Amino acid sequence: MSKLKIKKDDTVIVISGKENGKTGRVVSISVANNSAIVEGLNKYKKNVKPSSKYPQGGIIDLLKPIKISNLQIICPECKKATRVMIKKSTKVNSRVCKKCNEVINVA
Numbered sequence: 001m002s003k004l005k006i007k008k009d010d011t012v013i014v015i016s017g018k019e020n021g022k023t024g025r026v027v028s029i030s031v032a033n034n035s036a037i038v039e040g041l042n043k044y045k046k047n048v049k050p051s052s053k054y055p056q057g058g059i060i061d062l063l064k065p066i067k068i069s070n071l072q073i074i075c076p077e078c079k080k081a082t083r084v085m086i087k088k089s090t091k092v093n094s095r096v097c098k099k100c101n102e103v104i105n106v107a
Helices: none
Strands: 011-014 023-030 035-038 043-048 058-063 071-074 084-088 093-097
Touching: 011 035
Parallel strands: none
Antiparallel strands: 011 023, 011 071, 023 035, 043 058, 084 093
């Protein structure tokens, strides 16, 4: 498994698919599937029977994962969608914006 350049709590923009051009915050990452769940994007409705978790049953909204290749990070400094490079230093590897060369930190 490879490391991903997108992490939890990053702000991302969708660059292809039905949610193209929309932005959101990454809620969770699945390294095994190369996908991420983005807050408020790729929603779908599911019918559920009454259970202990959903005593009323009915229709609920769920979020489907989006492939990592369809997401791009929005740099917090220059506010643009950008690619990310990993800069290796002696102690810590850091993610760096390719447009403004600023370090991208998780909020």
